[in-house]
Amino acid sequence: MTAIVEVSDLTKRYGSLAAVDDVSFVVREHAITGLLGRNGAGKTTLMQLITGQEFVTSGTIRLFGQPPLENAAVLSRTCFIKESQTYPDGFKGEHVLRVASWVFPHWDGALARDLVAEFRVPLDRRMKKMSRGQASAIGVVVGLASRAELTIFDEPYAGLDAVARRAFYDRLLADYAEHPRTIVLSTHLIDEVADLLEHVLVIDEGRLIIDAAAEDLRGSATTVSGRQADVEQFARGRDVLQTDVVGAFASVTVTGLTPSERAAAAAAGLEVGPVSLQQLVIGRTRGTARQEVAS
Numbered sequence: 284m285t286a287i288v289e290v291s292d293l294t295k296r297y298g299s300l301a302a303v304d305d306v307s308f309v310v311r312e313h314a315i316t317g318l319l320g321r322n323g324a325g326k327t328t329l330m331q332l333i334t335g336q337e338f339v340t341s342g343t344i345r346l347f348g349q350p351p352l353e354n355a356a357v358l359s360r361t362c363f364i365k366e367s368q369t370y371p372d373g374f375k376g377e378h379v380l381r382v383a384s385w386v387f388p389h390w391d392g393a394l395a396r397d398l399v400a401e402f403r404v405p406l407d408r409r410m411k412k413m414s415r416g417q418a419s420a421i422g423v424v425v426g427l428a429s430r431a432e433l434t435i436f437d438e439p440y441a442g443l444d445a446v447a448r449r450a451f452y453d454r455l456l457a458d459y460a461e462h463p464r465t466i467v468l469s470t471h472l473i474d475e476v477a478d479l480l481e482h483v484l485v486i487d488e489g490r491l492i493i494d495a496a497a498e499d500l501r502g503s504a505t506t507v508s509g510r511q512a513d514v515e516q517f518a519r520g521r522d523v524l525q526t527d528v529v530g531a532f533a534s535v536t537v538t539g540l541t542p543s544e545r546a547a548a549a550a551a552g553l554e555v556g557p558v559s560l561q562q563l564v565i566g567r568t569r570g571t572a573r574q575e576v577a578s
């Protein structure tokens with residue numbers, strides 16, 4: 284496994300706030316990694332640190348094996364697309380694409396033109412006059428057509444409507460399949476991106492709380508539902524991530540069920556189903572939802 288990004292004991296403080304708090308992980312080559320977390324969790328700060336746009340308070344970062352800060356050699360291999368991108372005065376969409384074609388060595392102009400048509404980007408309009416969705420679309424075009432060895436998307440697609448977001452996910456997967464590279468997607472639209480992800484990092488209040496293969500994560504919890512009394516009896520003494528009660532029926536998301544425990548639950552008339560990545564992340568990041576059912 285080649286690590287494209289290596290983060291060790293990384294902390295970033297703003298005054299007394301630890302926006303990133305003693306975090307260590309690697310981003311593997313040729314995988315799509317999701318960086319997930321609630322608002323204010325520290326995702327943007329982490330990506331700014333990785334791309335050398337912020338100074339670390341302590342810890343180390345290696346990008347392609349080297350420190351990223353003011354390191355043009357590694358930053359030219361990286362494309363960081365963020366929603367809050369600012370542009371020089373008077374810059375039009377066509378200028379953004381022209382500059383991108385100079386900056387990124389693997390730039391694919393034909394792909395960029397194709398994506399501009401698909402996302403209906405008005406290239407002759409000034410960036411300042413573009414709608415939020417149109418500005419997001421420019422970010423998506425640059426991120427995909429750059430074919431950078433490491434591409435980091437920090438929710439640039441949040442301004443896109445549902446149709447355009449679906450098109451983005453489809454184009455990303457298709458292009459990634461043809462040109463494997465390392466992609467990091469930061470988002471809180473977890474259900475939308477769940478099927479794209481091979482690896483998942485979840486950050487909560489600056490701390491890394493999940494670092495796992497997406498497949499392992501999906502198998503790590505189970506939803507059990509049925510009559511409330513039966514569900515409560517089953518959940519007693521287990522690690523419950525989330526509980527939902529509707530009338531006389533209840534549903535719990537529990538961790539660590541063995542195949543025989545699942546079979547026993549099913550035999551007791553309970554419905555046993557897979558947990559979605561979103562349910563799992565909500566359960567792990569919503570303190571009040573995490574509870575041990577008293578035995």
Ligand SMILES: Nc1ncnc2c1ncn2[C@@H]1O[C@H](COP(=O)(O)OP(=O)(O)OP(=O)(O)O)[C@@H](O)[C@H]1O
Nearest residue numbers: 297300302320321322323324325326327328329471
């Ligand atoms: N320059 C700064 N000065 C002070 N505090 C900051 C600064 N930048 C970020 N923070 C704080 O650090 C924390 C993490 O912010 P960050 O933008 O990294 O979160 P995020 O996970 O990207 O959130 P969102 O999903 O809402 O964009 C927040 O509490 C934020 O207010």
